[in-house]
Amino acid sequence: MTEPSTTNPTALAVEMRRVTKQFPGVLANDCINLQVAYGEIHAIIGENGAGKSTLMSVLSGLLKADEGEVLLKGHPVRGRPHLVSRRGLGMVYQHFMLVPNFTVAENVILGNEPGDRVHLDLRAAEEAVRRLGQDYGLNLDPAARIEDLSVGEQQRVEILKVLYRGSDVIVLDEPTQVLTLQEKNELFETLRCLVRDGRTIIFITHHLEEVMALSDRVTVLRRGRVVASLAIQDTDIATLAQLMVGREIGPGEKRTGDVTGDVVLEVSDLTAVSERGLQALDGVSFGVRGGEILGLAGVEGNGQRELVETLTGLRIPSGGEIRIGDQSTHGWSPRQFLEAGVAVIPENRRVRGVVEPFTIAENLVLGRHWKRPFSKGWVLDLGAMEAEAKSLISDFGIVPPDPEILVRTLSGGNQQRVVVARELAKKPVVLIAAHPTRGLDIAGRQFAHSCLLRERSLGAAILLVSSDLEEILDLGDRIAVIFEGRITGILPREEASEGKLGLLMVGARR
Ligand SMILES: Nc1ncnc2c1ncn2[C@@H]1O[C@H](COP(=O)(O)OP(=O)(O)OP(=O)(O)O)[C@@H](O)[C@H]1O
Numbered sequence: 001m002t003e004p005s006t007t008n009p010t011a012l013a014v015e016m017r018r019v020t021k022q023f024p025g026v027l028a029n030d031c032i033n034l035q036v037a038y039g040e041i042h043a044i045i046g047e048n049g050a051g052k053s054t055l056m057s058v059l060s061g062l063l064k065a066d067e068g069e070v071l072l073k074g075h076p077v078r079g080r081p082h083l084v085s086r087r088g089l090g091m092v093y094q095h096f097m098l099v100p101n102f103t104v105a106e107n108v109i110l111g112n113e114p115g116d117r118v119h120l121d122l123r124a125a126e127e128a129v130r131r132l133g134q135d136y137g138l139n140l141d142p143a144a145r146i147e148d149l150s151v152g153e154q155q156r157v158e159i160l161k162v163l164y165r166g167s168d169v170i171v172l173d174e175p176t177q178v179l180t181l182q183e184k185n186e187l188f189e190t191l192r193c194l195v196r197d198g199r200t201i202i203f204i205t206h207h208l209e210e211v212m213a214l215s216d217r218v219t220v221l222r223r224g225r226v227v228a229s230l231a232i233q234d235t236d237i238a239t240l241a242q243l244m245v246g247r248e249i250g251p252g253e254k255r256t257g258d259v260t261g262d263v264v265l266e267v268s269d270l271t272a273v274s275e276r277g278l279q280a281l282d283g284v285s286f287g288v289r290g291g292e293i294l295g296l297a298g299v300e301g302n303g304q305r306e307l308v309e310t311l312t313g314l315r316i317p318s319g320g321e322i323r324i325g326d327q328s329t330h331g332w333s334p335r336q337f338l339e340a341g342v343a344v345i346p347e348n349r350r351v352r353g354v355v356e357p358f359t360i361a362e363n364l365v366l367g368r369h370w371k372r373p374f375s376k377g378w379v380l381d382l383g384a385m386e387a388e389a390k391s392l393i394s395d396f397g398i399v400p401p402d403p404e405i406l407v408r409t410l411s412g413g414n415q416q417r418v419v420v421a422r423e424l425a426k427k428p429v430v431l432i433a434a435h436p437t438r439g440l441d442i443a444g445r446q447f448a449h450s451c452l453l454r455e456r457s458l459g460a461a462i463l464l465v466s467s468d469l470e471e472i473l474d475l476g477d478r479i480a481v482i483f484e485g486r487i488t489g490i491l492p493r494e495e496a497s498e499g500k501l502g503l504l505m506v507g508a509r510r
């Protein structure tokens with residue numbers, strides 16, 4: 001499928017020369033030079049909005065650079081993603097592009113773009129999936145349906161897709177965000193195998209320890225420019241952090257002080273059924289007190305999404321009860337949850353978090369727009385909206401700082417900032433925070449953590465759903481673990497460790 005290319009051994013796998021890409025009001029890529037050698041694992045890092053995803057879209061042909069040159073294995077790249085892909089470039093985007101009710105093998109075949117001769121030979125695909133799986137530790141049942149796979153397994157399918165098409169330069173945009181520690185280690189092992197076999201990897205991450213553990217070289221972007229490109233043995237985490245943000249970052253804030261509030265959110269014997277009729281929640285019980293953060297750890301796909309939905313009125317429980325303060329929420333609509341003071345940072349910001357075709361200002365007051373000061377009778381008070389938006393934009397460091405910009409054009413991390421800012425501005429009584437720092441850079445993560453701790457000190461009852469154990473251990477007063485829709489243990493912070501939580505996460509009862 002990949003065109004035979006006479007690769008010149010002295011050429012680079014990827015070379016970008018003076019690439020410039022301007023969006024209205026934003027110089028996303030400013031005269032960028034990037035050199036990636038064959039067989040290298042090359043990390044690209046930078047703060048939210050630094051221009052990483054834009055640069056990769058230019059490489060893949062999805063975006064056309066205003067100026068500059070892009071060479072893939074010595075050949076000039078000009079637009080047309082399918083031509084670039086035929087030259088051997090494979091992209092694994094952060095949001096997966098799989099068809100949920102198709103099998104692994106079917107999705108792998110579908111990965112071939114229109115215009116290719118489509119071989120609908122399922123047997124051959126299944127065989128290839130098996131073989132690639134064995135060669136690179138990407139073990140998957142070719143006949144399994146995507147909807148039955150964990151997020152980590154779905155990511156393996158995305159990688160299989162690019163391997164099946166013969167890609168030998170593979171780009172992964174924030175691939176580790178949704179993975180647990182173990183899945184992350186497996187992914188790294190796979191990537192190492194791939195380069196050993198002569199492939200080249202470019203990956204984007206906000207986690208510097210991943211850069212140090214995995215890559216050979218790292219290129220640092222700041223505000224659209226390359227500020228450094230270094231061999232990994234010549235640098236360290238502190239230097240990279242400094243290069244990225246241009247100043248030193250202190251350690252993050254941690255939880256202090258005891259919890260004394262009353263139980264505000266109480267869940268008893270809650271059950272819920274998934275879209276596919278499976279038992280998603282099976283007798284879940286816990287309480288969260290005012291001024292407390294209850295961390296909920298677990299491998300993604302063990303009922304967390306359904307739990308968050310029932311706690312916000314988006315899914316009707318099949319049994320059990322949710323109480324907020326002294327009220328039963330039986331039969332409540334999402335609006336009633338909202339009015340009772342329940343705020344939610346949802347796990348999937350692209351589906352439930354932001355309204356992409358709306359402006360930043362509109363997104364920031366969503367859910368409060370019918371109330372004073374934003375609404376006067378039937379009309380919106382645009383002045384009040386803009387003032388509120390400007391203050392949240394500055395508090396949360398949303399870039400670009402313009403209330404009238406459409407959220408669709410924001411970088412991933414800046415969209416996440418919009419959601420976090422909006423929900424915290426509601427001054428919630430109960431805050432359900434699902435993966436609140438996913439996609440945020442180091443400073444953004446620290447800022448979000450200090451916001452959660454501030455809400456805690458103001459007396460909010462907070463449920464922090466996260467697969468990031470470090471985050472849960474830093475912030476949680478107590479830590480619950482969910483596995484297959486059941487709570488397998490609730491530990492006070494003092495008794496919790498990554499090891500203990502890890503065991504509970506795979507189903508070992510306390
Ligand atoms: N289609 C677009 N229209 C207008 N501006 C855009 C568009 N796409 C990106 N931008 C802007 O370009 C800049 C770089 O965005 P990009 O998505 O490349 O950042 P990033 O480094 O990937 O950030 P993150 O870590 O948050 O994903 C941002 O300021 C963003 O707002």
Ligand SMILES: [Mg+2]
Pocket residue numbers: 052053054411412413
């Ligand atoms: Mg990005």
